[in-house]
Amino acid sequence: GAGVSQSPRYKVAKRGQDVALRCDPISGHVSLFWYQQALGQGPEFLTYFQNEAQLDKSGLPSDRFFAERPEGSVSTLKIQRTQQEDSAVYLCASSRPRGDTDTQYFGPGTRLTVL
Amino acid sequence: GENVEQHPSTLSVQEGDSAVIKCTYSDSASNYFPWYKQELGKRPQLIIDIRSNVGEKKDQRIAVTLNKTAKHFSLHITETQPEDSAVYFCAASKGKRSYIPTFGRGTSLIVHP
Numbered sequence: 559g560a561g562v563s564q565s566p567r568y569k570v571a572k573r574g575q576d577v578a579l580r581c582d583p584i585s586g587h588v589s590l591f592w593y594q595q596a597l598g599q600g601p602e603f604l605t606y607f608q609n610e611a612q613l614d615k616s617g618l619p620s621d622r623f624f625a626e627r628p629e630g631s632v633s634t635l636k637i638q639r640t641q642q643e644d645s646a647v648y649l650c651a652s653s654r655p656r657g658d659t660d661t662q663y664f665g666p667g668t669r670l671t672v673l
Numbered sequence: 674g675e676n677v678e679q680h681p682s683t684l685s686v687q688e689g690d691s692a693v694i695k696c697t698y699s700d701s702a703s704n705y706f707p708w709y710k711q712e713l714g715k716r717p718q719l720i721i722d723i724r725s726n727v728g729e730k731k732d733q734r735i736a737v738t739l740n741k742t743a744k745h746f747s748l749h750i751t752e753t754q755p756e757d758s759a760v761y762f763c764a765a766s767k768g769k770r771s772y773i774p775t776f777g778r779g780t781s782l783i784v785h786p
Contacts, residue, residue: 562716589772600679600762600776601717614773649716658705658724658768664716 560584562652562665570671571640579635579668583652590633591662592625593649601649607633640672675700677765679777687785692753694780696763697745703765706746707774708737712759720761721748724768753784 563582571577583590588609593601594617603617609630618625622641627633637644647669651662676699686692696706704725709717723730723737723746730737734753739746750757760781764774 591773598779600764600778603773603775606773653772655769655772659722660705660766660768660772660774661707661719661722662774664709664718666716 562650562663564648564650564665564668566668567666568669568671570673572673573640573642575640575672576636576638577640577670579637579648579670581633581635581650581652581665583631583633583650584654584663585631587652587654587663588630589653589655589660589662590627591651591653592633592635593651594619595647595649595667597646604635604648637670640670642672645670645672675703675765675767675775677763677775677777679763679780681780682778683781683783685783685785686753688753688755690753692750692757692782692784694748694761694763694782695745696747696765696777697743698765698775699744700765700767701741701744702767702770705766705768705774706737706739707764707766708748709762709764709776710759711762711779717762750782753782755784755786758782758784 590607592604605615607627647667650665707722711717736749763777766774
């Protein structure tokens with residue numbers, strides 16, 4: 559079946575612009591994660607949803623970052639008043655945890671460049 | 674919170690050699706340890722995982738070992754091939770208690786033909 563998809567794949571924004579990044583998880587996956595991946599680094603956790611509930615947003619770096627998943631499926635990560643330090647790849651992952659095991663399936667990411 | 678250290682940051686081997694990547698974690702409550710492979714410009718993909726009630730798991734040329742006492746786990750790739758070249762990430766999570774993983778910083782594996 560279809561995997562996790564993200565759009566756009568590439569986004570160039572001028573500093574101060576607002577951006578919205580979309581994630582379409584695998585159908586039936588209740589868990590959805592957003593990560594920020596800087597060049598040469600591992601994914602850094604941003605926020606986590608279980609269905610429509612945002613259970614953890616401790617990784618969001620500032621109040622300019624906002625995420626939602628209103629119907630428990632598609633999710634949007636919004637960044638307001640973008641700054642150069644926001645430039646990174648934003649990865650979305652979905653999963654259907656079973657017991658202690660949680661295999662996360664990643665999307666291709668959105669590469670955000672803030673000029 | 675959890676802290677995951679991964680070494681080495683770069684690993685260069687000849688085709689056919691073995692490669693070992695090591696990770697340590699700090700939170701003894703962590704009980705699920707996946708490994709991801711990320712090729713250049715592509716998404717991370719799970720290659721193997723291990724739960725804390727198991728000491729070793731093998732899948733063809735890939736194996737993972739876990740030492741709960743020492744809080745470290747390792748990825749072993751035997752008979753490396755050029756297509757194994759990628760960045761490998763380890764991660765640790767607390768399973769049902771928290772599915773949020775903490776990732777290592779990655780190891781860039783280069784397999785020379």
